[in-house]
Amino acid sequence: MQRTSIERVAAATPAPVARRLTGLSDRVIAWIFVAPTIFLLLAVNIFPLIWTIRLSFTNMRVNRPNEPVEFVGLRNYQRILTDPDIWQTMQATAHFLFWTLALQIVIGFALAWLINRKFRGNDLWTTIIVLPMMLSPAVVGNFWTFLYQPQIGLFNYAVGFLTGADPSSFSMIADVRLAPWAIIIVDTWMWTPFVMLICLAGLRSIPASIYEAAECDRASKWRQFWTITIPMVLPFLMLAVLFRGIENFKMFDLVVQLTGGGPGNTTELTSINLKREAFEKWRTGYSSAYAIILFVTVFGLASIYVKALNKVKSR
Amino acid sequence: MAEITLSGITKRFGPITALDDVSLTVPDGAFVVLLGPTGAGKTTLLRLVSGLDQPDAGRVQIGGQDVSTATPAQRNVAMVFQQYSLYPHLTVRQNLEFPLKSPLLRLPPEQIARKVGEVAEVLQITHKLDNKATALSGGEMQRVSIGRALVRNPAAYLMDEPLSSLDAKLRADLRIELKRIQHDMGATFLYVTHDQIEAMTMATHVGVLDHGRLVQFGPPRQIYEDPVSIHAASRLGQPRINILPATLFGPAPAGAAHIGLRPEQIRQGEGEDSFVRRVEHLGDQTRLHLSFHNHDLITVTDAHTGLKSGDIVRIRPEKPLYFDASGARIHQE
Numbered sequence: 001m002q003r004t005s006i007e008r009v010a011a012a013t014p015a016p017v018a019r020r021l022t023g024l025s026d027r028v029i030a031w032i033f034v035a036p037t038i039f040l041l042l043a044v045n046i047f048p049l050i051w052t053i054r055l056s057f058t059n060m061r062v063n064r065p066n067e068p069v070e071f072v073g074l075r076n077y078q079r080i081l082t083d084p085d086i087w088q089t090m091q092a093t094a095h096f097l098f099w100t101l102a103l104q105i106v107i108g109f110a111l112a113w114l115i116n117r118k119f120r121g122n123d124l125w126t127t128i129i130v131l132p133m134m135l136s137p138a139v140v141g142n143f144w145t146f147l148y149q150p151q152i153g154l155f156n157y158a159v160g161f162l163t164g165a166d167p168s169s170f171s172m173i174a175d176v177r178l179a180p181w182a183i184i185i186v187d188t189w190m191w192t193p194f195v196m197l198i199c200l201a202g203l204r205s206i207p208a209s210i211y212e213a214a215e216c217d218r219a220s221k222w223r224q225f226w227t228i229t230i231p232m233v234l235p236f237l238m239l240a241v242l243f244r245g246i247e248n249f250k251m252f253d254l255v256v257q258l259t260g261g262g263p264g265n266t267t268e269l270t271s272i273n274l275k276r277e278a279f280e281k282w283r284t285g286y287s288s289a290y291a292i293i294l295f296v297t298v299f300g301l302a303s304i305y306v307k308a309l310n311k312v313k314s315r
Numbered sequence: 316m317a318e319i320t321l322s323g324i325t326k327r328f329g330p331i332t333a334l335d336d337v338s339l340t341v342p343d344g345a346f347v348v349l350l351g352p353t354g355a356g357k358t359t360l361l362r363l364v365s366g367l368d369q370p371d372a373g374r375v376q377i378g379g380q381d382v383s384t385a386t387p388a389q390r391n392v393a394m395v396f397q398q399y400s401l402y403p404h405l406t407v408r409q410n411l412e413f414p415l416k417s418p419l420l421r422l423p424p425e426q427i428a429r430k431v432g433e434v435a436e437v438l439q440i441t442h443k444l445d446n447k448a449t450a451l452s453g454g455e456m457q458r459v460s461i462g463r464a465l466v467r468n469p470a471a472y473l474m475d476e477p478l479s480s481l482d483a484k485l486r487a488d489l490r491i492e493l494k495r496i497q498h499d500m501g502a503t504f505l506y507v508t509h510d511q512i513e514a515m516t517m518a519t520h521v522g523v524l525d526h527g528r529l530v531q532f533g534p535p536r537q538i539y540e541d542p543v544s545i546h547a548a549s550r551l552g553q554p555r556i557n558i559l560p561a562t563l564f565g566p567a568p569a570g571a572a573h574i575g576l577r578p579e580q581i582r583q584g585e586g587e588d589s590f591v592r593r594v595e596h597l598g599d600q601t602r603l604h605l606s607f608h609n610h611d612l613i614t615v616t617d618a619h620t621g622l623k624s625g626d627i628v629r630i631r632p633e634k635p636l637y638f639d640a641s642g643a644r645i646h647q648e
Contacts, residue, residue, distance in 0.1 A: 212367050213400035217414035217463065218388040227413075231404045 056289035076289035108195025141257020202236030317378030324373035351524035393464035586631025
């Protein structure tokens with residue numbers, strides 16, 4: 001008699017696959033499930049990486065398939081690391097990274113802190129704040145070019161309204177000094193919500209009872225903020241920096257839409273520069289070496305950073 | 316140290332009245348234990364005294380001053396939370412230092428270190444001082460949480476079941492330790508517990524709460540010997556008071572619906588026959604589960620009794636307590 005539901009379910013469940021396909025151990029089955037993913041990773045990540053390393057030691061150009069490919073040793077690397085234009089690009093990238101991270105962390109945390117106060121409609125506000133993040137970067141870049149338009153742009157008008165300056169007296173995109181900031185502002189506008197969401201998760205992970213204990217221990221709100229809120233949100237903040245740092249290091253779409261790297265090469269970030277070398281000048285070997293240098297840089301920085309993150313988390 | 320006075324405290328959470336017009340005075344230097352079943356409002360009462368919550372009606376006074384609208388910091392009370400509430404990112408030492416590092420106190424570092432060392436010694440957590448607060452067992456966390464209150468010298472200590480997750484030996488040690496602190500420092504304690512041994516041994520006064528009402532307040536012996544209701548009588552005494560129909564043993568006073576018999580109010584070897592259903596040897600005492608006219612009751616007998624289940628023992632009530640149908644006590648002349 002099958003009386004309990006457990007017995008009924010057990011009877012209705014087919015025998016384990018492994019038992020029916022004789023000769024397959026659990027381990028083999030596990031490998032069968034994992035193999036497609038491993039194969040895909042090898043094909044689209046590991047193989048191209050190894051191939052790029054190989055190309056970086058040659059003078060190959062893909063637009064001249066008939067020319068013989070010569071092995072040039074470390075010459076590509078030497079040329080890149082001594083090129084002042086590339087160092088200028090690196091500097092522009094570092095400047096962009098620093099300011100986007102700083103602004104997004106500060107504003108994102110502040111917004112999260114405000115949203116985390118219990119007030120009516122904070123869910124609605126969260127949704128509104130998060131909207132920019134859901135848009136396509138290409139679309140965002142495109143409509144910000146309109147906002148930055150000196151004659152009709154809303155941004156210029158707003159700045160003019162607040163500072164009294166003539167809106168058409170400056171162009172965010174065409175001015176050598178302002179163009180980097182044009183990108184920083186758009187990126188911050190678009191991605192601060194992401195940082196806010198991570199910070200919000202951090203803030204919500206702190207139980208109210210901890211604050212109550214601190215309240216009884218006679219800690220002021222200020223001291224609670226610095227000795228409880230900040231240390232407990234810190235791992236989340238660092239995670240946000242990691243995500244945004246990696247994303248912004250390879251920033252491409254927004255910049256192409258907004259400035260295309262100009263004016264001159266003031267907003268030419270490494271990713272744009274690399275794309276130019278590889279697919280406009282067609283210097284395949286040279287740009288491979290460039291890509292490897294960037295890869296090693298990012299990989300090294302990220303490893304150090306993740307170590308630091310783990311240290312903070314285990315503290 | 317200071318006296319705490321609550322007058323007409325009412326607290327509601329939506330449709331639920333957690334505390335209903337509670338008035339209570341905790342004398343300076345007293346050790347008041349709040350007893351009551353889960354949901355009776357014990358924790359709510361502590362939170363109102365601490366200032367974490369505000370009452371809907373009534374006033375809280377500490378040391379003669381009205382602190383009804385004051386913050387916990389201004390009230391200067393130390394609280395031990397049932398769920399520990401340690402600072403998880405700090406070490407045990409930093410947790411214990413936290414209240415002492417309040418800018419309100421401005422204590423020199425040596426004094427902080429000495430105080431932390433003393434308290435750690437008392438709570439037997441000296442070897443854990445440099446551990447992270449999250450890398451402790453439940454009992455250790457609870458001790459740190461008690462320690463965080465003891466390092467201070469507050470107007471009153473508020474403790475919410477502070478010994479509940481400790482093992483029996485440590486619990487007995489800390490019972491004596493807390494009692495000593497209260498005695499030596501003249502500290503005022505407001506203490507919530509389920510444990511009736513804690514209530515009997517530590518309390519100078521016991522407050523019995525039932526559905527948000529303070530039903531009885533007095534010394535533990537008085538609550539034990541002279542309870543106002545079945546509810547209050549059931550709070551103290553191990554095994555629990557037996558509640559039986561009033562006329563089971565013969566005539567009862569007018570209006571009595573129940574007779575209450577504590578083990579020592581059941582005289583054995585006299586009266587009517589009862590049937591021994593089960594014998595529990597606890598070492599220092601032996602419990603008898605009896606059946607008397609189809610009613611079950613539990614009493615205590617000699618540790619080395621020869622009785623076994625199936626035996627017949629004669630029992631007779633001695634100075635029993637009578638209660639009316641609503642559970643209120645009936646006093647006889």
